[in-house]
Amino acid sequence: MNNVDKFIKLVHECDNIxxxxxxxxSTESGIPDFRSPDGLYNQKYKxxxxxxxxxxxxxxxxxxxxxxxxxxxxYPDAKPGITHLALAKLEKEGKLKAVVTQNIDGLHQKAxxxxxxxxxxxxxxxxxxxCHKFYGIDKIINSEGIPMCDCGGRIKPDVVLYEEGLDDxxxxxxxxxxxxxxxxxxxxxxxxxxPAAGLIDYYRGDKLVLxxxxxxxxxxxxxxxINAPLADVFKNFM
Ligand SMILES: [Zn+2]
Numbered sequence: 001m002n003n004v005d006k007f008i009k010l011v012h013e014c015d016n017i018x019x020x021x022x023x024x025x026s027t028e029s030g031i032p033d034f035r036s037p038d039g040l041y042n043q044k045y046k047x048x049x050x051x052x053x054x055x056x057x058x059x060x061x062x063x064x065x066x067x068x069x070x071x072x073x074x075y076p077d078a079k080p081g082i083t084h085l086a087l088a089k090l091e092k093e094g095k096l097k098a099v100v101t102q103n104i105d106g107l108h109q110k111a112x113x114x115x116x117x118x119x120x121x122x123x124x125x126x127x128x129x130x131c132h133k134f135y136g137i138d139k140i141i142n143s144e145g146i147p148m149c150d151c152g153g154r155i156k157p158d159v160v161l162y163e164e165g166l167d168d169x170x171x172x173x174x175x176x177x178x179x180x181x182x183x184x185x186x187x188x189x190x191x192x193x194x195p196a197a198g199l200i201d202y203y204r205g206d207k208l209v210l211x212x213x214x215x216x217x218x219x220x221x222x223x224x225x226i227n228a229p230l231a232d233v234f235k236n237f238m
Contacts, residue, residue: 024188028081080111
């Protein structure tokens with residue numbers, strides 16, 4: 001039995017699965033991976049994305065931040081891929097309990113997943129820094145320059161920028177889900193980003209499944225290691 005077949009068989013035996021996903025889940029929907037060689041780093045902006053999408057850069061050069069952000073970070077027409085759809089299906093079947101994601105595109109919810117822990121926030125949610133009024137993605141897309149609230153305050157995406165900490169409730173929630181999981185599937189992440197990657201250490205079971213196209217520092221910890229595109233694996237559940 002190959003590793004994909006082993007994985008499928010185990011999924012059928014589990015009913016408390018947690019999926020932990022990274023950029024590779026959304027590249028299948030046409031959203032580029034920050035850290036891949038053909039991702040955003042090779043673009044023609046003056047600063048690397050890591051600099052522009054940082055808290056200090058946002059504070060000092062909000063106009064330049066938003067120029068990049070609107071150009072490169074928003075994909076309002078992106079559609080869920082096979083992996084998003086399969087995970088939503090597994091949730092409806094009572095097998096999957098939570099999706100923990102590093103992505104900010106809201107595609108898991110679009111696919112129908114309801115318990116999604118967004119470690120890095122979502123581009124679909126935006127708040128006035130002064131009165132905290134909520135705005136959707138349209139407000140950002142349709143604003144010239146820096147999006148401003150009716151009250152005169154600046155609108156900030158509910159996205160965790162570089163230099164900013166993760167939301168405590170999100171982390172606690174993710175830790176609790178992972179601790180209780182009978183299977184933990186880690187997919188589409190090179191596991192290079194902390195502290196998000198450290199969440200895997202909370203898993204106590206013996207069904208750690210790692211699915212990634214390239215090697216990760218956690219490969220030797222995996223009970224099942226699959227080096228393949230996520231869609232090739234998850235199409236089996238559709
Ligand atoms: Zn306001």
